[in-house]
Amino acid sequence: VRVEDLVRRAQGGDIAALDALIGELSPYLGRVCGAIAVEARDDALQETLIAIVRNVRSLRQPAAVHAWARRIAVREAIRTARKNGTTSLDPTLLADVPSVDEAATAVEVHQILESLLPEQRAVLVLRHFEGLTEREIAEALCVPPGTVKSRLHRARVAFRRRWTA
Amino acid sequence: VDSVTQLPYDDRWPVAALGNITRARALAAAMPGTWLEERVLSAPFEEVWRYVTDFEQCVPEFERDVSAIRVTRREGGRLRLRANASWKFLWLPLWLDAEVEPGWCLMRSRPQAYVIVMAAEPAGPGTTTFVHVEGLAPAVRRQSLVRPFLALSRWRHRHHVPQDIRAVEHRLSRRP
Numbered sequence: 321v322r323v324e325d326l327v328r329r330a331q332g333g334d335i336a337a338l339d340a341l342i343g344e345l346s347p348y349l350g351r352v353c354g355a356i357a358v359e360a361r362d363d364a365l366q367e368t369l370i371a372i373v374r375n376v377r378s379l380r381q382p383a384a385v386h387a388w389a390r391r392i393a394v395r396e397a398i399r400t401a402r403k404n405g406t407t408s409l410d411p412t413l414l415a416d417v418p419s420v421d422e423a424a425t426a427v428e429v430h431q432i433l434e435s436l437l438p439e440q441r442a443v444l445v446l447r448h449f450e451g452l453t454e455r456e457i458a459e460a461l462c463v464p465p466g467t468v469k470s471r472l473h474r475a476r477v478a479f480r481r482r483w484t485a
Numbered sequence: 486v487d488s489v490t491q492l493p494y495d496d497r498w499p500v501a502a503l504g505n506i507t508r509a510r511a512l513a514a515a516m517p518g519t520w521l522e523e524r525v526l527s528a529p530f531e532e533v534w535r536y537v538t539d540f541e542q543c544v545p546e547f548e549r550d551v552s553a554i555r556v557t558r559r560e561g562g563r564l565r566l567r568a569n570a571s572w573k574f575l576w577l578p579l580w581l582d583a584e585v586e587p588g589w590c591l592m593r594s595r596p597q598a599y600v601i602v603m604a605a606e607p608a609g610p611g612t613t614t615f616v617h618v619e620g621l622a623p624a625v626r627r628q629s630l631v632r633p634f635l636a637l638s639r640w641r642h643r644h645h646v647p648q649d650i651r652a653v654e655h656r657l658s659r660r661p
Binding site: 333346351 | 500
């Protein structure tokens, strides 16, 4: 069954289709929530799915469900990460942290991500994992393109310092 | 800095996983006519799940609106059930489609008007997190048409669903 068909059936109130849609989208949304919300990732995924099922009827173009769901996931992951206070480090201080090489472990990767601000994690994920342009990221995050550019720059600097130092 | 290397998206990166409890909470958010109740039961997952998915023998023990259930078709995890309501509902018959997998059960009346979700995950040694969702969830495109019925259903199941879980707890505690 195509995901667009699941969306249409879910919009008509078919709960089994909605459940199948949740199962279809979750692996992808789980990666987005994981990279942005890190420790609060499971809460972020739950909030994302709740927002999706509550608003699926308002989705006008079922074929655009992935981009629509990703936008919700990014928003909820940032919000959840902020609420849980998973970030407090100033990225400009990152030069002083221990270096990490390509053989970094999962724990170290988590530490790198947690040292960034949620908004910085979001632009990194959208630019480098999802391949979005800066304009697309600006639309996904509802911020001006200039803000995306500056956040991306700071995130890259912070990330590279820790990833390749 | 602009030429930052492509970030490796591998298993070292944190990934949020969909559990059965989260799945039930999300689905319940789409059904304003249902009530969700969550409880940690003092019984191992396997025992809880075997009990709540024994439709013919055990479900009529804890579901007080049902007098009997018969499984009329079984294809792997897909079941078709024929339930008879209790005397309060004049023993009316109800046909249900169920999708069952370990820790997850979604039941819908045919045609979809009434939905029941049961979900479970091991909570700790000898304990299980159990979620029960139940109520009206008609498959209509415009929910505004049925909103008063949904509100009434939610109000009724606010009492009914916790009673069911208490009955499950009670029955499990009495089993050898």
